[in-house]
Amino acid sequence: MQAYTFTRYGPLDSLQFKEVQKPVPGDNEVLLKVNAASVNDWDLGLVNAKPDFMRFFTGFFRPKKEIQIPGCDVAGIVEATGKNVARFKPGDAVFGDLCVCKFGAFADYVCANENALELKSENMTFDEAACFPQAAELAIDALIDVGKLQAGQKLLINGAGGGVGTFGVQLAKLIGAEVTVVDSAIKLDMLRELGADHAIDYQIEDFTRTGQHYDLIVDTKTSRFAPAVMRALEKEGMYATVGGSMWHIVCSLFLFRPLMSLFSSKSYRMVAQKPNNGLKYMNELFEEGKIKAVIDGPYKFVDIREALKHFESAEHLGKVIVTMQ
Ligand SMILES: NC(=O)c1ccc[n+]([C@@H]2O[C@H](COP(=O)([O-])OP(=O)(O)OC[C@H]3O[C@@H](n4cnc5c(N)ncnc54)[C@H](OP(=O)(O)O)[C@@H]3O)[C@@H](O)[C@H]2O)c1
Numbered sequence: 001m002q003a004y005t006f007t008r009y010g011p012l013d014s015l016q017f018k019e020v021q022k023p024v025p026g027d028n029e030v031l032l033k034v035n036a037a038s039v040n041d042w043d044l045g046l047v048n049a050k051p052d053f054m055r056f057f058t059g060f061f062r063p064k065k066e067i068q069i070p071g072c073d074v075a076g077i078v079e080a081t082g083k084n085v086a087r088f089k090p091g092d093a094v095f096g097d098l099c100v101c102k103f104g105a106f107a108d109y110v111c112a113n114e115n116a117l118e119l120k121s122e123n124m125t126f127d128e129a130a131c132f133p134q135a136a137e138l139a140i141d142a143l144i145d146v147g148k149l150q151a152g153q154k155l156l157i158n159g160a161g162g163g164v165g166t167f168g169v170q171l172a173k174l175i176g177a178e179v180t181v182v183d184s185a186i187k188l189d190m191l192r193e194l195g196a197d198h199a200i201d202y203q204i205e206d207f208t209r210t211g212q213h214y215d216l217i218v219d220t221k222t223s224r225f226a227p228a229v230m231r232a233l234e235k236e237g238m239y240a241t242v243g244g245s246m247w248h249i250v251c252s253l254f255l256f257r258p259l260m261s262l263f264s265s266k267s268y269r270m271v272a273q274k275p276n277n278g279l280k281y282m283n284e285l286f287e288e289g290k291i292k293a294v295i296d297g298p299y300k301f302v303d304i305r306e307a308l309k310h311f312e313s314a315e316h317l318g319k320v321i322v323t324m325q
Pocket of ligand 1: 040041042134135138158159160161162163164165182183184187202220221223241242243244270271272273274313314315316318
């Protein structure tokens with residue numbers, strides 16, 4: 001089969017498109033024929049070993065042999081199943097996030113633990129399905145599980161133009177919240193179309209200095225220490241960070257949070273991803289026409305490096321999709 005592999009950490013050009021052995025499913029795994037995959041921050045982090053602590057998990061000097069094909073988000077068809085697999089049979093159309101398995105979606109075939117997958121809604125295309133796993137699960141983790149967002153509350157999503165934000169805006173409007181989005185100008189019309197009530201271009205205006213206050217701030221691009229952002233929170237508000245600069249997140253968690261808890265009722269939380277959280281719920285919302293995927297692309301399989309570079313440049317709208325079949 002064809003796959004994109006890397007044997008040394010480095011720039012995206014170190015990814016090689018080549019013939020590799022088709023994998024064989026273990027007892028609890030299914031073999032998937034990959035129809036589509038989407039690009040995530042973690043795919044870039046895997047290839048270039050950034051942030052540096054990734055090396056503790058992916059291999060210190062070189063990537064471990066079993067994770068030399070990137071690709072977390074996958075949608076495809078089950079071709080074969082291991083002997084203990086009970087949830088799927090050959091021919092099933094599924095989607096899921098393979099970051100807890102061994103990545104590997106940037107290939108014609110990948111093996112995945114059955115628990116990493118969910119049947120996809122019949123009316124969802126494979127390209128649409130590949131948008132959901134990691135971004136939608138992080139949006140659910142941040143807004144619902146951690147943020148406990150309620151109708152009538154004011155939510156701000158910083159860095160809303162990517163995967164998490166595009167699903168987050170739609171989920172928040174379904175809940176009945178008032179939504180403000182922050183991103184660069186080219187993404188704001190798309191976010192308004194998804195339902196955002198207010199939009200701020202971060203290159204022109206600092207959302208923490210507008211005088212507005214929010215019940216929940218979700219940040220996909222944390223680039224400041226928590227106190228600087230938390231001045232834009234209501235008295236009992238929460239700042240939930242999903243990702244961004246590790247320096248700012250670690251200092252905020254271990255230095256500023258304990259200090260702030262002494263004299264403030266505002267809270268700071270780091271959102272921990274729950275892989276494949278809510279994919280069944282996403283199927284239901286999709287079937288009811290209540291949520292949609294925002295696709296950037298699709299790119300062809302042979303153009304995966306361009307897809308990754310497009311994501312790296314941060315010019316993408318929603319999810320960058322690669323179509324294998
Ligand atoms: N917590 C966990 O367990 C976990 C697990 C997996 C991933 N993650 C993290 O979750 C995040 C995923 O978010 P995503 O996929 O939605 O990201 P994304 O697709 O990269 O979107 C981020 C958006 O932020 C914008 N942006 C960049 N700098 C900004 C700034 N200073 N202020 C406001 N907006 C800015 C970008 O556009 P422009 O650059 O054009 O402005 C882009 O539209 C990543 O940070 C990832 O590392 C967390």
